[in-house]
Structure formats: C-alpha cells, structure tokens
Amino acid sequence: MKPKHLAFVVGLLAFDFASASVSLLDGEKLSKALKESPPCCVIDGRSQSQRTKVPLKDALPYRAGLEINPTATVVVLADNDQEALRIGGLLEKKHPGKNILAVKGGLTSWKAATTVPDSLNAADGAPKGSFQFVIPHNTCEVGTPLQKLQSNPK
Numbered sequence: 001m002k003p004k005h006l007a008f009v010v011g012l013l014a015f016d017f018a019s020a021s022v023s024l025l026d027g028e029k030l031s032k033a034l035k036e037s038p039p040c041c042v043i044d045g046r047s048q049s050q051r052t053k054v055p056l057k058d059a060l061p062y063r064a065g066l067e068i069n070p071t072a073t074v075v076v077l078a079d080n081d082q083e084a085l086r087i088g089g090l091l092e093k094k095h096p097g098k099n100i101l102a103v104k105g106g107l108t109s110w111k112a113a114t115t116v117p118d119s120l121n122a123a124d125g126a127p128k129g130s131f132q133f134v135i136p137h138n139t140c141e142v143g144t145p146l147q148k149l150q151s152n153p154k
Contacts, residue, residue, distance in 0.1 A: 021097060022088035024081060026104035030113040033101055037073040045078035045087040046107070054107060062087050067142045070098045077103035077110050 025033055044051055045062040056077075060066065068074070074091055078084040084102035092100050103110050 022085060022092050022100045022102055024085055024102045024104045026109040027112065030101065030103060030109060033073070034075070034113060037099060039075045039101075040070055040072035041068050041074045043068075043074065043076045043087060043091070045076055045083055047079055050079060050107075056107075056110075068095075069142045070095050070100075073099045073101060075101045075103060075110075077106055079106060081105070 023033070042056065042059040043062050043066070044056050044059040051061060060068070062076070062078075068091070070091075074088075074095075076084050076088045076091065078087060081102065081104050084104075084106070088100045088102040092098070103113075
C-alpha cells in the first residue's frame with residue numbers, strides 16, 4: 001500500500017474513533033454523568049446466567065437486533081468492559097450522535113454509581129454523590145406494545 005493511501009486509511013480510522021460517542025465510565029465519573037443526563041434506557045448485556053442471578057429491574061436485556069428509540073443517554077453494562085463497549089458501538093452505529101455510556105466495571109460500578117449512601121438522610125436534601133433513576137419497563141424499546149390500555153365506555 002502506498003504511503004498516501006495508508007495515511008488516508010489511518011485518517012478515516014481516526015475520524016471514526018473521534019466521532020464515536022460511546023464513553024467508558026465508572027465510579028464518580030459515571031455518577032456525575034448520570035446526574036447531568038439521566039438515562040432513558042439501561043441495556044443489560046450480561047450473560048443470561050448473570051441476569052438471572054442478579055436481575056436489573058427495568059433494564060432491557062441486550063439481544064441481536066434490539067430496537068430502541070433513545071430520547072436521552074443510553075447506558076450499557078455487560079460482563080466485561082470490552083463487551084459493554086462493543087454493544088455501545090453497535091447502538092452508536094444505529095443512533096449516531098446519541099450519548100452512550102458503557103459502564104466500566106460492570107454491575108459493581110453500576111450499583112456504586114446508582115445507590116444512595118446509607119449515611120445520607122432526608123434532612124440532607126438532594127443526594128450529593130449518588131444517583132437513582134427508575135425507568136418504566138420497556139419505554140425505550142420500539143415495536144409492538146406490551147399492552148394497550150383502553151377506557152371502558154360508560
């Protein structure tokens with residue numbers, strides 16, 4: 001390959017990495033990012049056995065072909081950092097420009113970033129170093145609704 005062509009390929013790869021919006025965060029950085037931009041979707045990319053062992057309420061289990069409509073930050077956690085980044089990258093390709101956070105350290109980091117410390121009581125006001133957010137089940141997933149509510153005519 002000619003040096004000119006090699007430089008072009010390297011430039012394209014650098015642009016691809018620079019334009020990606022998947023961030024690998026843990027600890028205080030993750031907690032701060034979640035406070036600044038609460039997630040619309042939490043994608044659980046852990047193995048089925050880990051999801052069964054420690055379920056995450058209201059998280060969408062990742063599967064090939066998962067369709068979501070991200071309206072805010074998307075959070076991805078998996079059994080390892082590489083898998084969280086891989087899933088985040090796949091979602092970023094479908095939704096360019098959306099803020100996607102891959103959780104560094106998996107479930108342990110997620111719990112640390114989203115749990116309110118016991119030492120914080122109601123008199124202290126708003127949580128200072130923690131974050132807690134509840135997402136109604138399947139609000140980010142597109143497709144056939146789980147149920148339709150209709151009022152009864154009187």
